[in-house]
Amino acid sequence: MMLLVKRIFLFTFVALLSHGVVARVTHAESREKQKVVYHINVDDRKVLNTAMKTIQNHLGAVGADNLDLRVVLHGNGIALLQLAHSDPTFQGKVKSLKRQGVHFIVCHSTLAARKIDFKKDLYDVTEADIVPSGVAEIAHLQSQGFSYVKP
């Protein structure tokens, strides 16, 4: 009788603990993505192309599922989505990155200052992609644990 009771307690304990471990593993997989923010504020095509290559390399090295990668575009960097709007090769590269989970974030201050209509002039931008200040967004993301990369 005593042995049975002991066994019941042991089973319950192990069950609870292993449930927690399994939950932690799956929880960990979904929560602990590498977080990085890429900052682009130049319109030099060479720099933009290199930046996209770098991002692709990053995805390849870490795995798209393990990466929360955001590209903040402000100032001259808005050119990346203007080019993607008009240039099919550029568009193909941006599309490919987006399919792999990359978020392109656009600065509203820049749009307002340059009188850019995000629906007409930029490739595939919705209101959800727009932040009030690109620089403030970069600072904010760093406070949330994002690493900063300036390609």
Added chain:
Amino acid sequence: MNHDDKFSDEYLNAFIDDQLTPEEREQVYARLSHDEALKQQVCRLRQVSDLVSLAYKQVPQPAPGLRTAKAGKWFGLGLAAGLALAVSAVAGWLLFPSSTPNPGSPVAQAMSPSAAVASADNVEKVLIHISDGQPLHLKNALDEVESLMRFYRKSNQQAHVEVITNGDGLNLLLADTTAYAARIERMQKEYAGLTFVACQNTIDRFKNELGVSVRLLPGVVVTDSGVAQIMRRQHQGWAYIQV
């Protein structure tokens, strides 16, 4: 009480327990001297009383070992069970960190000045790094800094923003050659949390390699090494942005 009446057991028990008054006791003693039946009655009751007293004086102790062992077993088991439960609860609590929606998601940020989330002590700390001295670059850099300060002001967000210049970026702060003396002076007056910083290593290099004696704009702070200051600030939890 009548001389010939029988005493009740209750009365006699009181006599035996010495709870009668002296007069009552005298009465009983008087009757006992010639009443054989009463003698026997008192004797019987006294025996019962003595047996009861004896029983209360000698309460049998539990058999040593048997009951204690049982209690210990249950106690140990109960303790183990409680411990297992407590450890499981704590393990579960630790292994299930509370999940919060990602506050940095684009949806959360869209079109709202109040979406800026402050650092733990409610002051945003941002380091802006300028190392390129080309005139257009410097203009864009100042535009970005001002845009940032305006945003924080609009969202009632306290902020310390440090603009650190090294390399060719130092040109921004050279009193003799900069195109932005007035603009920087205005920005310094307008935004209390804004500081312009010059790198001493770069100042020395300008002197030694270019023969330029650096004179800085008023209010500019000097740091020993720009890159060292960048590292220090990041260690202190400042955000770093290269514009």
